[in-house]
Amino acid sequence: MKNKSLYLIVCFLSIPFQTWTTELKWAADAEGNAPYIFQNPNNPTKLIGFEVDLMEELCKVLNMDSRFIQNQWDGLIPGLYRGDYQVAANGIEITEDREKEVLFSIPYYITNLTIVIDRKNSNIHTFDDLKGKNVGALKNSFAERVLLEAENINTITYEGEVNAFEDLKNGRIIAVLADAPIMLYYTALHNNLKLINEKIGKVSYGIAIKKFDSNLKNKIDSGLKILMDNGRLKSILMEWKLWNFQMAEFTNDLSTNLSEPVKFNNYIQSQINEITFEERMVRYLSFFPLIVQAAIVTMEISLLSMMIAIIFGMFLALIRIYAPAPFSNLSVIYIEIVRGTPLLIQLFFIFYALPSIGISLSPFLAAIFGLGLNYGAYEAENYRAGLNSVPKGQMEASLALGLNRRQSLRFIVIPQAVRLVIPPVTNDFISLLKDSSLVSVITLVELTKLYSQLSNAYFDYIGTGIIIALVYLILGLPFVNLSKYFERKLRVENIKSKFYFNDFFFVMS
Numbered sequence: 183m184k185n186k187s188l189y190l191i192v193c194f195l196s197i198p199f200q201t202w203t204t205e206l207k208w209a210a211d212a213e214g215n216a217p218y219i220f221q222n223p224n225n226p227t228k229l230i231g232f233e234v235d236l237m238e239e240l241c242k243v244l245n246m247d248s249r250f251i252q253n254q255w256d257g258l259i260p261g262l263y264r265g266d267y268q269v270a271a272n273g274i275e276i277t278e279d280r281e282k283e284v285l286f287s288i289p290y291y292i293t294n295l296t297i298v299i300d301r302k303n304s305n306i307h308t309f310d311d312l313k314g315k316n317v318g319a320l321k322n323s324f325a326e327r328v329l330l331e332a333e334n335i336n337t338i339t340y341e342g343e344v345n346a347f348e349d350l351k352n353g354r355i356i357a358v359l360a361d362a363p364i365m366l367y368y369t370a371l372h373n374n375l376k377l378i379n380e381k382i383g384k385v386s387y388g389i390a391i392k393k394f395d396s397n398l399k400n401k402i403d404s405g406l407k408i409l410m411d412n413g414r415l416k417s418i419l420m421e422w423k424l425w426n427f428q429m430a431e432f433t434n435d436l437s438t439n440l441s442e443p444v445k446f447n448n449y450i451q452s453q454i455n456e457i458t459f460e461e462r463m464v465r466y467l468s469f470f471p472l473i474v475q476a477a478i479v480t481m482e483i484s485l486l487s488m489m490i491a492i493i494f495g496m497f498l499a500l501i502r503i504y505a506p507a508p509f510s511n512l513s514v515i516y517i518e519i520v521r522g523t524p525l526l527i528q529l530f531f532i533f534y535a536l537p538s539i540g541i542s543l544s545p546f547l548a549a550i551f552g553l554g555l556n557y558g559a560y561e562a563e564n565y566r567a568g569l570n571s572v573p574k575g576q577m578e579a580s581l582a583l584g585l586n587r588r589q590s591l592r593f594i595v596i597p598q599a600v601r602l603v604i605p606p607v608t609n610d611f612i613s614l615l616k617d618s619s620l621v622s623v624i625t626l627v628e629l630t631k632l633y634s635q636l637s638n639a640y641f642d643y644i645g646t647g648i649i650i651a652l653v654y655l656i657l658g659l660p661f662v663n664l665s666k667y668f669e670r671k672l673r674v675e676n677i678k679s680k681f682y683f684n685d686f687f688f689v690m691s
Contacts, residue, residue, distance in 0.1 A: 206246040208237050208389075209262075209625075210272035211255040213342055213634045216367045216449055217422045218273050221639040223452040226468055230445075232422040233271050236290060239414050244405045253625045255341075256322050259284055260534045262392045264542065266625060269402065270390040273361065275324040285395060286388035287402045290415065292428040293362045293385050295325050297378040298369060300350065306357060308380055315356040318346035324385055325359040343368070344638045350375070361385050363424055367446075371453050371641070384428075410435075421445040453641070466649060469636060476632040477653055483549050483628065484615045484657075490554025491614070492607070495561025500591070502562065503569055513562070520559035526620055528552055533624040549621040557614050564606045568599030608665035612658050629653060 210219045212229055219231035229250065241248040251267040258270040262284060276286045299306045306312065313334045319325040321339040329337040338355055340346040346358045347368055358365075359382070369375050389406075391399050409415040410433045419425040423443035430436050457465070502513040520528070529552040532543065543551065572595050580590035619630030627635075633650040637643045 204246050205249050206237075206241050206244065206269065207249045207251050207267035209251040209253045209258055209267040209270045211258070212252055213631070213638055214255060214272055215342070215344055215364075215638045217363050217424060217446070221635055223449070223639060226636060226639070227471055232291075232418055232424060232445075233273070235418045235421075236409075236415070237271055239409055239418065240402070240405045243408045244401060251625065252627050252631075254623045255320075257534075257623055257625070259390055261625065262390060264534065264537050266545070268391070268395075268398060271387075273363075273387055274390050276386045276388040277324060277327075280390070284393055285391040285399045287391065287399060288406055289386040289388050289432065290406055291363075291387040291419070291424065292432050293387075293424075293426060294428070295328060295359055295382040295385060296362045296365045297357050297359055297380065297382070298347070298350065298365050298375050299357045299378060300353075301374050301376045303356070306378060308378070309382055312357055312359075316354070318349060318355045318358045320346070320360060323360070324383065325361070328383060329359055342634070342638065344641075347372070347375070362426075366423065367449070370450050417441070462645065465640070466645065469646070469649065472632055472636070473629070473649070473653060476627055476629045477657060479626060480615070480618050480628040481657060483546070483553065483618045483621060483626070484611070486550045487553035487557065487618070488611050488614055490550065491557035491561045491610070494554065494558035496565050496596075498558060498562035499565035499569060502566060504587075504591070517559045517562055520556055521563075525552070525556050525617060526623065528556055529620060529624055545621070545625045548624055549618070549626055553614055553618065553621070557610060560610055561607065564603045564610070565599060567606075568603040569595060571602055572598045604665055604668055608661060611661055615658055616654065 210233060212219050212221065214220065214231075217232050219229055219233050222228040222230045234250075237250075238248050251261075253261045253266070253270075255272060258272060258274065259280070261267060262270060271290075274280070276289065280286070297306070297309065297312070306315075309332075312329075312332070314336075316336045316338055317329055318338045318340055319329050320343055321341055326337060326339055329335050338346070338349070340349075343358070343360050343364050346355070346360070349355045350358050351372075351374065357378075362381075362385075365377055369377055389402055391402065406415070413435075416425060416429070416433065416435060419429060420441050421444050423446035498513045498517060502510050502517070505513070529548070532552045533545070533548040536542065576594055576598065577587075577590050580594045581587070585593070618628055621628060622631035622634075629650050633646055637646045640646065
């Protein structure tokens with residue numbers, strides 16, 4: 183007993199000196215593709231990439247648990263200031279503009295920009311040959327800035343490099359300017375493209391950290407230095423065929439004992455192997471858990487948003503028609519502002535702007551309220567049309583029979599209006615179901631975002647697209663049939679007079 187008590191005292195006194203394992207939440211966009219972060223071709227439920235390996239190793243040396251947070255690439259830095267995660271690591275180039283907004287760790291990878299063109303093109307040899315041509319680059323990237331600063335180059339920006347390469351293959355642009363790792367992997371998979379042997383600029387990737395969080399920056403820097411000193415960073419880069427002379431100079435490691443790029447070879451082999459129809463079907467079946475999860479997110483957001491839209495829309499319509507002028511005008515102003523501005527801007531405002539005034543919603547709640555409040559304006563116009571279509575004599579008759587104005591609206595006017603607006607409301611729900619794809623910009627992974635991730639990982643846009651389109655169709659059909667059912671049940675000729683007499687007797691009593 184005495185020994186046990188002594189043990190407990192020692193444990194209690196040692197608490198301040200223990201190193202507790204904590205969680206490091208880091209963000210990236212899994213749509214970024216190889217070699218950064220992407221779905222494992224052999225197991226799409228798992229993410230792989232050299233930055234995934236880097237963050238796992240970094241968390242190990244820092245004695246922290248690694249937790250990945252999905253976010254759109256151009257929303258990674260805004261997400262830091264929302265507090266959704268602590269750091270962002272996804273090929274974010276260290277630039278003067280970004281250093282004004284965030285802290286950066288020491289570089290974990292240094293490379294350069296390169297140009298890719300069609301193999302048949304014999305007119306492009308240097309960067310200067312791009313003048314007067316359409317050239318693609320990733321949106322908000324260093325490559326985009328280089329092109330914009332150059333003279334007489336028509337810069338076409340893309341949300342993802344894969345889209346730029348597709349336009350290059352289709353002849354819409356003459357070249358793509360991007361970071362060397364992207365070009366290395368893409369040209370290895372597509373023999374119809376070739377690299378221009380010119381290294382442009384210097385690109386340094388850093389882990390982005392919220393401004394003034396110097397303690398975390400110092401911790402991240404120390405972890406990266408450990409990975410450089412023990413050779414683990416070099417091993418990761420060599421496995422993905424990314425070790426280069428810039429990294430050798432930066433880490434002062436000029437040794438030439440380079441190992442086999444195992445992960446690069448495995449990825450390329452998984453992509454170039456011809457697969458049979460049966461193997462393709464097995465691949466599509468492996469998508470099933472991810473599709474179910476994304477479909478649940480899509481339906482949850484759509485149903486809850488539509489509930490808000492229906493209730494709020496009815497409230498706006500009633501205020502607009504029956505409330506005194508000041509309140510009616512406010513309803514009109516809200517409806518016109520919401521209908522006159524893009525839904526995407528409204529989602530960004532709710533998710534990123536409101537936290538600056540102390541209103542911080544989770545991604546799920548932001549999506550629900552964003553879609554609900556937006557579609558509420560459209561539903562208000564549907565209900566206004568329905569309410570105005572009910573003959574004024576209905577209200578006058580109910581008032582003459584002893585019902586007050588509120589009872590007349592509740593039991594006489596609104597039920598008839600609802601019957602009339604079922605088709606447009608159903609149509610709006612189908613539109614909302616599809617517009618839920620926009621919530622991917624606020625870190626949620628729904629069906630459309632999943633399609634982008636899978637199609638980019640496998641370069642299979644047709645098969646994966648058909649599957650996702652069918653899922654959307656399957657999700658929407660039950661509500662279309664439900665709408666038709668209620669339309670049939672609520673037809674005037676199908677409603678017996680007994681229903682009205684009983685309902686009226688209940689109201690009067």
